[in-house]
Amino acid sequence: xxxxxxxxxxxxxxxxxxxxxxxxxxxxxxxxxxxxxxxxxxxxxxxxxxxxxxxxxxxxxxxxxxxxxxxxxxxxxxxxxxxxxxxxxxxxxxxxxxxxxxxxxxxxxxxxxxxxxxxxxxxxxxxxxxxxxxxxxxxxxxxxxxxxxxxxxxxxxxxxxxxxxxxxxxxxxxxxxxxxxxxxxxxxxxxxxxxxxxxxxxxxxxxxxxxxxxxxxxxxxxxxxxxxxxxxxxxxxxxxxxxxxxxxxxxxxxxxxxxxxxxxxxxxxxxxxxxxxxxxxxxxxxxxxxxxxxxxxxxxxxxxxxxx
Amino acid sequence: xxxxxxxxxxxxxxxxxxxxxxxxxxxxxxxxxxxxxxxxxxxxxxxxxxxxxxxxxxxxxxxxxxxxxxxxxxxxxxxxxxxxxxxxxxxxxxxxxxxxxxxxxxxxxxxxxxxxxxxxxxxxxxxxxxxxxxxxxxxxxxxxxxxxxxxxxxxxxxxxxxxxxxxxxxxxxxxxxxxxxxxxxxxxxxxxxxxxxxxxxxxxxxxxxxxxxxxxxxxxxxxxxxxxxxxxxxxxxxxxxxxxxxxxxxxxxxxxxxxxxxxxxxxxxxxxxxxxxxxxxxx
Numbered sequence: 288x289x290x291x292x293x294x295x296x297x298x299x300x301x302x303x304x305x306x307x308x309x310x311x312x313x314x315x316x317x318x319x320x321x322x323x324x325x326x327x328x329x330x331x332x333x334x335x336x337x338x339x340x341x342x343x344x345x346x347x348x349x350x351x352x353x354x355x356x357x358x359x360x361x362x363x364x365x366x367x368x369x370x371x372x373x374x375x376x377x378x379x380x381x382x383x384x385x386x387x388x389x390x391x392x393x394x395x396x397x398x399x400x401x402x403x404x405x406x407x408x409x410x411x412x413x414x415x416x417x418x419x420x421x422x423x424x425x426x427x428x429x430x431x432x433x434x435x436x437x438x439x440x441x442x443x444x445x446x447x448x449x450x451x452x453x454x455x456x457x458x459x460x461x462x463x464x465x466x467x468x469x470x471x472x473x474x475x476x477x478x479x480x481x482x483x484x485x486x487x488x489x490x491x492x493x494x495x496x497x498x499x500x501x502x503x504x505x506x507x508x509x510x511x512x513x514x515x516x517x518x519x520x521x522x523x524x525x526x527x528x529x530x531x532x533x534x535x536x537x538x539x540x541x542x543x544x545x546x547x548x549x550x551x552x553x554x555x556x557x558x559x560x561x562x563x564x565x566x567x568x569x570x571x572x573x574x575x576x577x578x579x580x581x582x583x584x585x586x587x588x589x590x591x592x593x594x595x
Numbered sequence: 596x597x598x599x600x601x602x603x604x605x606x607x608x609x610x611x612x613x614x615x616x617x618x619x620x621x622x623x624x625x626x627x628x629x630x631x632x633x634x635x636x637x638x639x640x641x642x643x644x645x646x647x648x649x650x651x652x653x654x655x656x657x658x659x660x661x662x663x664x665x666x667x668x669x670x671x672x673x674x675x676x677x678x679x680x681x682x683x684x685x686x687x688x689x690x691x692x693x694x695x696x697x698x699x700x701x702x703x704x705x706x707x708x709x710x711x712x713x714x715x716x717x718x719x720x721x722x723x724x725x726x727x728x729x730x731x732x733x734x735x736x737x738x739x740x741x742x743x744x745x746x747x748x749x750x751x752x753x754x755x756x757x758x759x760x761x762x763x764x765x766x767x768x769x770x771x772x773x774x775x776x777x778x779x780x781x782x783x784x785x786x787x788x789x790x791x792x793x794x795x796x797x798x799x800x801x802x803x804x805x806x807x808x809x810x811x812x813x814x815x816x817x818x819x820x821x822x823x824x825x826x827x828x829x830x831x832x833x834x835x836x837x838x839x840x841x842x843x844x845x846x847x848x849x850x851x852x853x854x855x856x857x858x859x860x861x862x863x864x865x866x867x868x869x870x871x872x873x874x875x876x877x878x
Contacts, residue, residue: 336717337710337877353717360606362714370710372624372702379623380711386616387715388606427711432604 288313288466289334289435293343296329296490303329305490306343311468311483313434316461318481318498319470322577326490327470328366331439334468335364347435359388359431365424365438373413377404377423380412384430394430402426417444425453435466442476454480474573488577501572509545511552512537512561519557523548537561613716613725617699621729626698634691635741641684642745643752649680650756675766677758679840681745682770686832688741689781690806692734696785697798699726700868704793709877719872726786727865734782738775770839777835780857781806784831787864790872806832829856 289311296304304326311317321327332338334345336353344351347362355361371380381395399405402422407415412423421444428436438457442450457480461467471477477484477498484501486494494501513519516536524530529541540548545564552559621627703709716722746762753760761767784805788798810830817824827833828846834856837846846853 332876335714337713339874339876355717356608357606358608358717359715360604364714366710366714367707370707372620372706372708374624374626375620375708376623379619380708383616383619383623384711384715386619387612388604388608389612390604390606394604431606 288349289345289347289437289468290349291330291334291343291345294330294333294340294345295342296326296333296338297341303490304333304340307487307490307492308343309485309492309495311466311485313466314461314464315482316457316467316469316480317483317485318477319468319485319487320474320477320573321470321472321487321493323472325472325487325577327472327487328439330487331364331366331437331468331470334437335362335366337366357388357431359384359390360433361431362435362437363428363431363433364436365421365428365441367424367439371412371420371423371427373411375412376409377412377426378408380423381426381430384427388431390431394432398426398429401429418446418449421445422449425456433465436460436468438467438469440470440472442471450476474570478569486573486576493576498569501569507542507544508565509540509543509548510537510561510563510565511540511548511559513552513557513559515557518555519548519552522551522555539565608716608718608721610721610725613721614728616715617725617729621699621733624702627695630691630695630698631737634688634695634737635744637691638684638688638738638741639745639748641687642681643748645680645683646677646749646752646758646760649677650752650758653758654756673842674759675764675842677749677753677760678764678766678770679843681742681749681760681767682774682836682840682843684741684745685774685777685835685839686806688738688778689832689835690803692737692778693781693785693802693806694799695734696730696782696787697789697802698795699730700786700789701793701795701798702789704878705795707878713877719877720869723790723865723869723872727783730782730786731779734779735775738778739771742771742774766842769841773838774835776857777831777839780831780835780860783861784864787868790868791864805830829859831857831860834860 291307291309294304294307295302307326307330319327319331329338333340334347334352336351347355352358352362371377375383377399378395381398382392385392385395396405399408402425404419404422404426407419412420415423421441425438425441428438436457438453441453441457445453457467457469461482469477469480481498483497484494485492510533511519514536516538520530520532520538523540523543528543531539531541533539545562549559549562551557552562703712712722713719746760746767750760781802785798785802788801789795792798792801810827810832813823813827813830817827828837828848833844833846834853836844837848838853838857848856
C-alpha cells in the first residue's frame with residue numbers, strides 16, 4: 288500500500304507536485320495518469336525516496352521507504368529505462384543488485400528468463416534499444432519479487448507483444464495481492480490495464496476513482512437534430528441544460544440522458560430526425576479533465592481537441 | 596509464467612551486501628582493470644627508471660661521499676635514498692587511483708545507475724560507507740603490490756650501481772606504508788569529489804588541480820606571503836611525499852601533524868560528500 292499525504296515538491300519557484308494525496312491499494316492495478324510534465328515521475332521518485340518532498344510525506348506499507356531494511360523485496364521500481372551503467376551487462380547489473388539484499392543467483396536467471404533477456408545477458412547495456420532497456424528495468428523491478436510494484440511509463444519503447452506482456456504482468460501481480468502503480472500519459476493504455484485511476488495535471492490530483500466511474504461521472508452528451516430545433520432549445524434551455532449549437536438544425540446536449548431529451552421532444556411535439564448519444568471514451572474523459580492542465584501544448588493536440 | 600517462487604525472498608540489505616554489490620560492479624567494468632594495470636605498470640616503470648637514473652648519475656660523479664658539500668646532492672649519499680627513489684611514481688599513483696575513486700562515485704550519476712543503487716539501498720550513507728571501504732582496500736592493496744614489484748624489479752638495478760636497497764630499512768618501509776597511506780588519501784579525496792560534483796570530468800579536473808596546480812599556485816604566493824609556505828606543507832601531495840620520502844621532501848611538520856593533515860584530507864571531503872549525498876535528490 289502506498290499513501291501519499293499532501294505531497295509537495297518545488298524546484299525554485301516552480302511547484303512540480305502540489306499537495307498531492309492519494310492511496311494505492313493492494314490487489315489492484317492503479318493507473319497514474321497525466322500529461323507529460325504533470326509531476327508523475329517526481330511523485331514516483333518521492334515515493335521511493337530518491338527525491339525529498341518539500342512538504343508532506345509518503346508511506347510505503349506504512350513506512351518511509353528510506354528506512355526500509357528490505358527495499359527490493361518490498362518495492363520493485365522502474366523509473367527510467369537505462370538506469371544502468373552502459374558498460375555493464377544485464378547479468379552483472381542484476382547480480383550486483385541481488386547481492387545488496389543477498390538474493391540467490393538463481394533469482395537473477397529467473398528474471399532474465401521472465402523478461403526474455405537470457406539471450407543477451409552478456410551483452411553490454413549501452414547497445415540496448417529502448418525496449419530492451421525497458422525490459423531490463425522491469426527485470427530489475429521484479430528481482431526481489433516485491434510486494435509493491437512501481438512502474439513509470441513501462442510500455443515506452445516496447446513492441447505490441449511487449450506491451451501486452453507488461454499489461455498481463457501488472458494484472459497478474461495485482462491478482463497475487465500486490466500493490467501495483469503504473470504511470471502513463473496514455474488513457475488508452477490505462478483503460479486496458481488499470482482498475483483504479485489517479486489522474487494528475489500540473490502537479491495536482493484531478494481525479495481519483497475506479498476506472499468505471501470515470502465514464503459514468505462524466506455527463507452524457509447527445510447530438511440532437513430537428514427542423515424544429517428552436518423549440519427544443521427553448522425548452523431545454525429554460526431548464527438550465529447546457530447546449531451547444533452545431534449547425535442550424537443540430538445541437539449537442541450535455542447532461543440529460545438521450546431518453547429524457549426524446550421525452551421532452553415528444554411532450555412538445557417536436558419531430559426529431561436524429562437523437563444520437565455520443566460514446567464517451569476514457570480518452571475523451573481524460574482529455575476533458577486535463578485540457579487546461581497540459582504543460583506542453585502542441586498545435587496538433589489543440590486541433591484534435593477542437594475537432595471533438 | 597509466474598514470478599512467484601517457492602520460498603518468499605527475504606532480502607535484508609546489509610553493508611556487506613552493498614559492499615559485495617559494489618565489488619561485482621566494479622570488476623565488471625573495464626575501466627577498473629585499465630586504471631589498476633596503469634597504476635602498477637607506471638609505478639614500477641618510474642621506480643626502476645629512477646633507480647637506474649640515480650645509479651648512473653652517482654656512478655658518473657664518482658665517490659658519493661665527496662658530494663656532501665654540493666648543494667642538494669648530499670642527500671643522494673644517504674643509504675635510504677635508493678629506497679626513496681622507489682617512491683618517485685607516488686604522485687602518479689595518487690592521481691590514477693584518485694581517478695578510480697572519482698569514477699567509482701561520479702559514474703553512478705553520469706550513467707544514471709545511481710537510481711538502481713539507491714533503490715536497492717535507500718540508506719545512502721551505507722552506500723558511501725561501502726564505497727569508502729572498497730576504495731581503501733582496493734587502492735591499498737594496489738599500492739602495496741606496486742611498491743613490492745617496484746622493489747623486486749629495482750633491487751638488481753640498485754645493486755648494479757652499489758646502492759643499498761634494503762627491504763627492512765626504515766626508508767623502504769616508509770615508502771611502502773606511508774606511500775600506501777598517501778595513495779589511499781588521494782583515492783578517498785577522489786571518491787568525495789565524485790559524490791560532491793557528480794561529474795567524472797569535473798571530479799578528475801579538481802583532483803588534478805589539487806595535486807598539480809594548487810602546489811604551484813601556493814609556492815608562487817608562498818614566496819611573497821609567509822604563512823602560505825606553511826599551507827603548502829599541508830597540501831595532499833606534500834603530505835604524502837614528506838611522509839613516504841622524508842629525505843627527498845623534508846618538512847618542518849611533526850609526524851603527528853602530518854598524520855593529522857592526512858586525516859583531515861580524508862575526513863573533511865568525505866563528510867561534506869556524505870552530508871550532501873543524504874540531502875540532495877538522486878537524479
